[in-house]
Amino acid sequence: MRSETTTGRTFIEEARRRQFIDSAIETLDRLGFSGTSAAEVARGASIAKSALFYHFKNKDELLRAVVSDLYALAAQEIVKDMATADGPRQMLIRYIRSCVLFASAHPRWIGAAMEVIQNLRDADGALVFGAATNQPNIDAIEQMLREGQRSGDFRDFATRPMAVSIRAAIDAAPAYFAHEPDLDPGAYADELTALFDLATRRTEAKEDT
Amino acid sequence: MRSETTTGRTFIEEARRRQFIDSAIETLDRLGFSGTSAAEVARGASIAKSALFYHFKNKDELLRAVVSDLYALAAQEIVKDMATADGPRQMLIRYIRSCVLFASAHPRWIGAAMEVIQNLRDADGALVFGAATNQPNIDAIEQMLREGQRSGDFRDFATRPMAVSIRAAIDAAPAYFAHEPDLDPGAYADELTALFDLATRRTEAKEDT
Amino acid sequence: MRSETTTGRTFIEEARRRQFIDSAIETLDRLGFSGTSAAEVARGASIAKSALFYHFKNKDELLRAVVSDLYALAAQEIVKDMATADGPRQMLIRYIRSCVLFASAHPRWIGAAMEVIQNLRDADGALVFGAATNQPNIDAIEQMLREGQRSGDFRDFATRPMAVSIRAAIDAAPAYFAHEPDLDPGAYADELTALFDLATRRTEAKEDT
Amino acid sequence: MRSETTTGRTFIEEARRRQFIDSAIETLDRLGFSGTSAAEVARGASIAKSALFYHFKNKDELLRAVVSDLYALAAQEIVKDMATADGPRQMLIRYIRSCVLFASAHPRWIGAAMEVIQNLRDADGALVFGAATNQPNIDAIEQMLREGQRSGDFRDFATRPMAVSIRAAIDAAPAYFAHEPDLDPGAYADELTALFDLATRRTEAKEDT
DNA sequence: GATGAATGAGAGTTCATTCAT
């Protein structure tokens, strides 16, 4: 009977969740994972601490939401960017560029998410967003790379170390954007794409850009 | 009259410090930064918790020791490895190779140190091992790169993004060594050196952008 | 909308604060300053120890409240008593009498407050209620004495040692009331007023009470 | 066989005890009772902490020694001063004067002893130097007062409150000497003796109650 | 005699979470 979004939550409910998530992002960025207490998040949102546990089952669920909301947004934007890419080299270039520009658009959110990814653990001490979380990203890159090797666009290299390095280079970018806001993200993306294009392409035929 | 090491500590004192540091490394690796309580570290070392505070002024000092002991060892080994390198390209290759092999020799220690570096904060909430800690590494890489550009061995690229990416690729390695112990570190190093050699060198007899 | 007292606290908040303060007084009286742990105070109030830190920022604030609440009450009562005093001699007599009777009404509270005053130190090791706390009392007495000397009611003596001794005699009283509950406070006050009246008054004219 | 003092301790033993006691006095004066840890006392004496427990059964015994050594010295000096006093009035005056001058000679030691007297408690929470410690002093004063009343030198007053007040006035002096080193102790003593002489003596040629 | 090393008990404080209102 009452107005609901597609998530099955009321608008007000949705609004409160966003308030808490936004405050969590800001707090994670400012004070880090272990400085991010429920009290601090609630204070930042100007809502009572106990309300947090009405909207989220527990603190972990809030932190997970910080990560998953970001992932959803990133996936959507990056997929859109890559839709029109043509050929393995362009796909890789588009992927790197898209990731870097996304990072430059949300440096603090990404920083916050990284705090959670690197620190949030379950009762056994295992990382909640462990290797399994980044693995799909790396797998996707590896698939692009193997595709390019099969098509002859890429030289013959071990795909795993290359994929890991590409992902690492992308993940290193947001820290720079966060602390050096004058950096030109486009130029930064250009450098990264050039780097990995040179590192991956087949070198025989030499008349490319 | 009493036997002392070069640090001004007795042997037994030195031994206890190592016990605690080793236990801290193991705990950081297993439970992460926020799971690493003084009680857990002491339990791992089978020594009373209060003894920890006899050997270290406080918990932070123990954690700092985890990092600084590693840094001291790494610097020593890497400098030794690079001593005989000849020319910019070889120097970069040696550097990367040396770092990767060092990482493969101490993956858990490095993982533990990273937990501390990314999480340990002072009373003001500022990271103790902040940007200032990794910056020297990146600066050193940048200097190598500029040297190579001046000598004509390297192509013309922005040195900062390249240095950041090199460091990121190196830092991403230990996580893999830790969880996939069958990985061949030498082969991994070969891939990385090839990657960045291709990305940096002046391409023969040609008009690169 | 919620019922509040003049302090800006809710009634229930105010009630809990009083519970803790009362328990602190009882504990200070029974076990002394260093025996008064947060755990013991909470146990005395039959409330969880952590609740203490919900109502008071820290233990020091609780202890300070023990003192300041007492001061507020004492000031109020003594000022009221002295309002109608006429002439220096009567003022001094009223002051002493009023202080002694107040002490006899709250001997344990005063003892508790003295524990705090004599022991509570800040981070630098300086007494929180240092000389500066008692000084105003002594200054007030000195002013009365000088007034009486100017008007010719009091003989010529050094005001400082006299004021210090008056205050000391008053402060010594509650310890007696605490341990000898049968003592008649009125008689005790009479003795003290006689003592200091004789010690201060001008002796020439001899037809006073 | 080895050289011993009258206390049954060797010279060196005696010397060490004094070192610890002196350091304890200094520490009590500087940091107060609860700041006076065994570690701090040992540091002040530049001796290992564990040595303290070789020379004293426990910390309490050290603190008790701070008090009892002072008492022994004080008793000796005051008795000597009073030996030649003649008549109740002179005796009281001599007593007050002697105490005040003694206080001015050892303000810090007295301050330290007071810290112990007011704070040291046994396992049950009872003051080790409780009422029972000061009582003899007060009793002695009371006896002087009663003597004077019997002989007709003193007027008729309740001896207990008077004795308590005299003792309190004496005890209040050292705090002033400690913080105002320019104060003239002789003058201070003169004021006190005048004060209590007037308060106690039979007023000439008159019909006091 | 004297020391460094070790320990258990307990200190103050924080925190995620619950619950009556």
Next chain:
DNA sequence: TATGAATGAACTCTCATTCAT
């Protein structure tokens, strides 16, 4: 829905004391 109040578990750290050397 939202809040103030409360709690138990856990945390870092200090302390008096002991003991092998």
